[in-house]
Amino acid sequence: MIVTYLENCLKEVSVDCVIFGFDGSTVKVLLSKWKNIDYWSLPGGRIKKMEALNAAAQRILQERVGLKEVFLQQFNVFGEINRCEHYDELETTKLIEKSIGEDLSKIPIKHRVLSVGYYALLDINKVKAIPDEYTEECRWMELNEIPLLLFDHNEMIDLAIRTLRREVKYQPIGNLLPDKFTLAEIQKLYESVLDKTFDRRNFYKQITKQDFLVKxxxxxxxxxxxxxxxYRFDQSKYEQALEAGMGF
Amino acid sequence: MIVTYLENCLKEVSVDCVIFGFDGSTVKVLLSKWKNIDYWSLPGGRIKKMEALNAAAQRILQERVGLKEVFLQQFNVFGEINRCEHYDELETTKLIEKSIGEDLSKIPIKHRVLSVGYYALLDINKVKAIPDEYTEECRWMELNEIPLLLFDHNEMIDLAIRTLRREVKYQPIGNLLPDKFTLAEIQKLYESVLDKTFDRRNFYKQITKQDFLVKxxxxxxxxxxxxxxxYRFDQSKYEQALEAGMGF
Structure with missing residues (x-):
């Protein structure tokens, strides 16, 4: 079955998604537990032969965890020669075979696979993540409690959060908040994303100056x-502020 | 000949490089003119079957324009389904066939190709760009004088400069300067990269505060x-400042 799926897809490139959510106090990442084994990975998949790359990432998120029209941002292509074997204390291929009950050696031609990493920013409360046919549980995990994952997915998460920190002025991290939120929540969000603490008075003073915030x-x-x-966001002013690079 | 080259490479992914240089007054991009036709493109090429992605980008720069061990940064994967045809007012395939004198319809299986975009930052004076077997001239062009290029390369340049502007606090744009430079030159560099002008007194005051600058x-x-x-850079302090995100 997996062999049929692969035949209709690009052989040398795949997509993996680091989905960030915020529960009001910390940033978390959505992980999927594979069936029959006690191992987790990021949601990911293949690009169809006639499918745009960004559309593939959206489709994979929908198929794997039931999410539609999500904010997605490419952050890196993982292209080491043995990028999965390299981290493979786990003997991933054997684990996957055990999980899906298929013999992967039946795939006629083996290809080296590069993976395009995307990150997503979501309000955790709007998400009802649903396991797909290969997985039996989806779970939000805090960054500091993520176990050793299948493939090179620990490295992907690490680079995704570092990239998000660098781009925080330009990326809609407000997407991580519920529609209505308190100043304490937006401060917690920034603190959790940036792994810093801010002085409450200063932060409130700066953030309430921003015209995209509506009391x-x-x-x-x-x-x-x-x-x-x-508070809520004035969405169009928020987008303008991000386009210019938020000045606070 | 191009058929043989393609056989030893990944079929579905390629690399293209936006090489930025600075001549003391404006930022420029290095372009290659193809033989026998009056059209230009970015230097680019294929990834070998057993070659890491980043290593491929370095090799391609060396083969195409004679540059070694260059600072390279991935900035986007271009993955639209018809990403070259889409922009193809030029009928690129015919132009390339004319240029290289080979019938591309002989390639047994056609593949859709995604391209990983890299940008490079170089001191223009250290570069002796050399045309490769397919091209007859390399030229540095200002951003506002770039013609309609082959493939989707205009779009690539546009996104590369926008990405560089966003990441300017973290990327070594100092690489664009000669080893010794004046304050006027570093101001010109920032102005040209960011497409802004700065007040001279303020800029000098801010920049001379930075401990990575050695008088x-x-x-x-x-x-x-x-x-x-x-002035010159203290390279290790400069790297530290970039790692933290330059605060000026």
């Missing part, structure tokens, strides 16, 4: 302390 | 005005 009449209720104000 | 005892002589001081 709502509503407040967050039900918290132990006093009810904080809620 | 030399020498001065630039032979200019019409008073002889300006020369």
């Amino acid at each position: 709502l009449a509503e407040k967050r209720t039900g918290s132990a302390n006093k009810s904080p104000n809620l | 030399l005892a020498e001065k630039r002589t032979g200019s019409a005005n008073k002889s300006p001081n020369l």
Whole structure:
């Protein structure tokens, strides 16, 4: 079955997706556990012969974890010669064969595969990740609790977060927030993405100066302390600010 | 001959290089003119079957324009289905056949090709670009004088410069300068890369605060005005500043 799938796809290039989500306090990555083995990987897949690369990444996210029209950003092509074997303390091929119950040596011609890495930025609460035919569980994991993954996927996550940090002025990390959020949440988001802490007063002063932030009449209720104000993004102003490189 | 070359390479992925140089006043891109036709392209080529992607990019630069051990940065994978035909007002295939004098329809199996775009940053004076077997001239062109190129190479250049602007805090644009340079030259460099002008006093004040800049005892002589001081980079401090994201 996997052999048939591969026949309709490009042989030498694949796609892997590092999906970042934020739960209000820390940034997490969505991982898939393969059936019958106790190992995890990033969601990934092949590009169809007549499919644009970016469209393939969107389709793979939808097929693998049930997500549609997600913000996706290419961040690197992984092209070492033995890029999977190189990290292969795990004997990945054997594990995959055990997981899918197919003999991979039946694939007529073996190809070296480069992988295009994408990262996605999502509101964790809007996501209902669904395992695909090869996997039995999807789980959001914190960056510091990610186990040894199949293939070179630990390296991919590491480079994805470093790239996101560098590009934070230009990338819509606000996508990680719910539609309405508090200043404390946006501060937590920046702190978690950048792995830094900010002085609360300074951060609030800077962020509330930004014209893309709209203060709502509503407040967050039900918290132990006093009810904080809620905000949302003015989407078109937010996009303009990102285009220019956010100045704060 | 091109058929034989292709047989030893990956069929579905290629590499193209946007080589930026600086001549003391503007940023330029290195282009190659193909033999027998009046059209230009970026230097590019194929990845060998057993060659790491980044190594392929280095080899291609060396073969095509005679450059060794160059700073190279991946910036995008171009993966539209008809990525060359799409821009093909030029009927590129016919032009290439005319240029190389070979019938490309002889290639047994046609493959759709994705291209990994790299940019390079070079001191223009250290480069002696040499045409390869397919091209007859290499020329540095200013960004605003680049003609309609073969393939989707105009789009590649456009995205390369936009990416460089976004990443300017992290990328060694100092590589574009000669070993010894004046403050006026580094200001010109920033202005040309970013397509902005800076106030001279402010720029000098900010840049001379940076610990990676070393003032030399020498001065630039032979200019019409008073002889300006020369500077060089402290390479290890410069690398540290880039790693942290240059704060000016």
